[in-house]
Amino acid sequence: MKTIIIFILEARLASQTKQQQAVLRCLQLRAEECLSAADLSEELRHGGLTVGLATVYRQLDKLTQQGLVHKVTTEEGALYQYCPQAGHPHDCFLLRCEGCGRMVHLDCRHLEEVCRHLSSEHHFRIDPRRTVLTGLCDHCQEAKHEG
Secondary structure, eight states: OHHHHHHHHHHHTOOHEEEEEEEEHHHHHTTSOBBOHHHHHHHHHHHTTTOOOHHHHHHHHHHHTSSSSEEEEEEEEEEEEETTTTTTTSSOOEEEEETOOOEEEEHHHHHHHHHHHHHHHHOOOOOGGOOEEEEEEHHHHHHHHHH
């Protein structure tokens, strides 16, 4: 199974342009963060690669369609984050801390059971790649109790 996942990822990466690879690499280097297209454009510029904002958006759309990047719509606008689960046979969910804004990828079989239940019993299909569960991370919970 692992070999198939690696093959799928290599095929996706082989078809990428240099700009797309640069955007993806930037997201991979800051995998713990969610970045806006403007943040990425600025980051690439600092790295010596001038890429227009429209081009960054196009590349992010392609990477999102390939399953390599999550797009999260927030009150501040769209944010993007590298998906370490890319190529897995099932999708991950996202957890977002309301305190610090940190986004965590979650691969949990129990949530898959909830999705199956919602689909069969309530005729509602969840899209895990677009589902963000919000709450407080351990660090922010501790800080809230201390303060």
